[in-house]
Amino acid sequence: MSLLDQIKYPADLRRLERRALSEVVEAVRNRHIDVVSEKGGHFGASLGVVELTVALHYAFDTPRDQLVWDTGHQAYIHKILTGRNEALPSIRTRHGLAPFLRRDESEYDAFGAGHAATSISAAWGMAVGRDLVGEDFDVVAVIGDGAMGCGLAYEALNNAGHTGRDFIVVLNDNDMSIAPAVGAMNKYLTGMITNPAYNKMRALVKEVLHRTPTALGDVMEELAGRMEESLKHLLTPGLIFEELGFRYVGPVDGHDVGALVDTFQRVRKMKGPILVHALTQKGRGFTHAEDDPWTWHAAGPFDKVTGKGTKKSSGLPRYQNVFGKGLIELADADPRVVTITAAMPDGTSTDMFADAHPDRYFDVGIAEGHGVTFAAGLATRGVKPIVAIYSTFLQRAFDSIVHDVALQGLSVVFGMDRAGIAGEDGPTHHGVLDISYMLSIPGMTVTAPKDGSEMLALLRLATEKGGGPWSVRWPRAAVPAEVPHLSEIPAIEPFTWEVLRNGGDGVLLATGTMVLTSVEAADLLEQEGIHLTVVNCRFLKPYDGALFTEMVRSHPLVVTVEEGQLTNGFGAFMARELDALDLEHPPRVSALGVPDAFIEHGGREELLAEIGLDARGVAQHVRALVTRGAELETA
Numbered sequence: 001m002s003l004l005d006q007i008k009y010p011a012d013l014r015r016l017e018r019r020a021l022s023e024v025v026e027a028v029r030n031r032h033i034d035v036v037s038e039k040g041g042h043f044g045a046s047l048g049v050v051e052l053t054v055a056l057h058y059a060f061d062t063p064r065d066q067l068v069w070d071t072g073h074q075a076y077i078h079k080i081l082t083g084r085n086e087a088l089p090s091i092r093t094r095h096g097l098a099p100f101l102r103r104d105e106s107e108y109d110a111f112g113a114g115h116a117a118t119s120i121s122a123a124w125g126m127a128v129g130r131d132l133v134g135e136d137f138d139v140v141a142v143i144g145d146g147a148m149g150c151g152l153a154y155e156a157l158n159n160a161g162h163t164g165r166d167f168i169v170v171l172n173d174n175d176m177s178i179a180p181a182v183g184a185m186n187k188y189l190t191g192m193i194t195n196p197a198y199n200k201m202r203a204l205v206k207e208v209l210h211r212t213p214t215a216l217g218d219v220m221e222e223l224a225g226r227m228e229e230s231l232k233h234l235l236t237p238g239l240i241f242e243e244l245g246f247r248y249v250g251p252v253d254g255h256d257v258g259a260l261v262d263t264f265q266r267v268r269k270m271k272g273p274i275l276v277h278a279l280t281q282k283g284r285g286f287t288h289a290e291d292d293p294w295t296w297h298a299a300g301p302f303d304k305v306t307g308k309g310t311k312k313s314s315g316l317p318r319y320q321n322v323f324g325k326g327l328i329e330l331a332d333a334d335p336r337v338v339t340i341t342a343a344m345p346d347g348t349s350t351d352m353f354a355d356a357h358p359d360r361y362f363d364v365g366i367a368e369g370h371g372v373t374f375a376a377g378l379a380t381r382g383v384k385p386i387v388a389i390y391s392t393f394l395q396r397a398f399d400s401i402v403h404d405v406a407l408q409g410l411s412v413v414f415g416m417d418r419a420g421i422a423g424e425d426g427p428t429h430h431g432v433l434d435i436s437y438m439l440s441i442p443g444m445t446v447t448a449p450k451d452g453s454e455m456l457a458l459l460r461l462a463t464e465k466g467g468g469p470w471s472v473r474w475p476r477a478a479v480p481a482e483v484p485h486l487s488e489i490p491a492i493e494p495f496t497w498e499v500l501r502n503g504g505d506g507v508l509l510a511t512g513t514m515v516l517t518s519v520e521a522a523d524l525l526e527q528e529g530i531h532l533t534v535v536n537c538r539f540l541k542p543y544d545g546a547l548f549t550e551m552v553r554s555h556p557l558v559v560t561v562e563e564g565q566l567t568n569g570f571g572a573f574m575a576r577e578l579d580a581l582d583l584e585h586p587p588r589v590s591a592l593g594v595p596d597a598f599i600e601h602g603g604r605e606e607l608l609a610e611i612g613l614d615a616r617g618v619a620q621h622v623r624a625l626v627t628r629g630a631e632l633e634t635a
């Protein structure tokens, strides 16, 4: 029986002698490498917290003590130790383990996660709730240094410090976000630690202060103690946390499992808010990931020896790469174009732009709201910011979009990657709300391209035309066709739609990714004698009013198709516009889109088919409507 077979749950771990822990660490680390090398998944962050995870579950009484991991991409080790080792290979697949943390997956997942920097707020709520209800347990939030750069984390620290309530925050400091961590906080944390003088000075001060008092009696000893405390604050990166009301403990070697257990056992007995600063290395224990933690944040299946990917990539480029390349071409042609990313340079392919135009590239860290308001400020000076943020993460910035951009009539372009069904990353990462929220904002031009070329044409139009905010969305997918150089892509007439095929039985008003799917569905139905018109509604708002009126007047059936939430989506918007036309003989109307539910994780195509947003699903829906219409007519 292997060691991991004996440790199904943390209680099994806690039965072991302390000296057995290093063996556990090795076994868990190997298991993680084995599984991800075969299946792919988030990789480097979990390798960096192997010792931390083992020590936390060993020192604390989980699940009674509440352990709140931030973001959850580093929780593979936690999953292995909390009853999910056998199921680990199923992670990120439909019906398999969730990619991040979920309260309904395990009682050890004290709080669900996927978006960064929620842990301190949530854990603080648990600590306050515990005290209000009169319970007694520890609450521990574990947050990375990247997430610590997010405003939400400071709002939580500010709220929790100075209260005296028992509460523990562990700062997992590996000096990396997905990309290298950015910003002043990062400099602050690493500055002191990496300064060679720091460790020498710290040791020297300790020695001097401990030697002196014995000769000088109790008063001096107390004074020296206080001096040590003050000097410690001066010499360690903890001052900022102490000022916020947290007792700072550290820095601790995050790969010394014994030291971590000691620290946590000591901290458990301490009172008030405490911050433990653990220094870790992302990718620890797998050379390729240690050498290049950025690339190895997440990985497809790979060969454990060479580190080479074992899955073939498809022929056509991904939307994000087309965007990255096109962005450079846009900026080459227009010196006012700049781009902003919120800690996702590779996910949005703005890293390509960073190389080409470093002075016009801004990584603001995990700070979506700030990034948007910063863009608004730039726009007041005539700069043309393209804010490249995933649809799901842009939700964080909703008020900044409304209050700081739209209300002030500023020309900021929002480029939303991962719009629609994001696939294996699941409900926290699906970008299915942006159509609804962008449509709801006065003055926002809302667009969705059908392919890569149209995406670039819309972005170019947005930067040229300005006149207020624009949004452009694209999926986590390969483009359907090759994309030429920007200069070869024809211009699009603003706010126009495009008729792609004609048929008298009904019209599909399709947006974005659903345009080609709808054409495919119409082709399928053509073979059955159902003739459909398909319109590419690339402008959702303002839309092509003339063509819309023509279409709804000339077809008995209108079906909207969007890869976004049906509630308050494009279909709902069009239904209202149709109603406003007050036609004497209005067509039947139906809307296809994402149902009012959180869609699970799984393959993108698989999930789209499941919710009826593939060609077969669209055809089936329309067939049923046409058949029903014919029945009603003959009745």
Ligand SMILES: Cc1ncc(C[n+]2csc(CCOP(=O)(O)OP(=O)(O)O)c2C)c(N)n1
Binding pocket: 045, 048, 071, 073, 074, 114, 115, 116, 143, 144, 145, 146, 147, 148, 172, 174, 176, 177, 178, 282, 342, 343, 344, 366, 393, 396
């Ligand atoms: C709101 C939000 N923005 C962006 C992301 C994408 N993201 C996932 S992990 C990560 C880096 C987190 O860095 P850190 O907290 O230091 O953890 P590490 O990976 O270094 O362990 C980012 C930016 C996210 N999950 N949530």
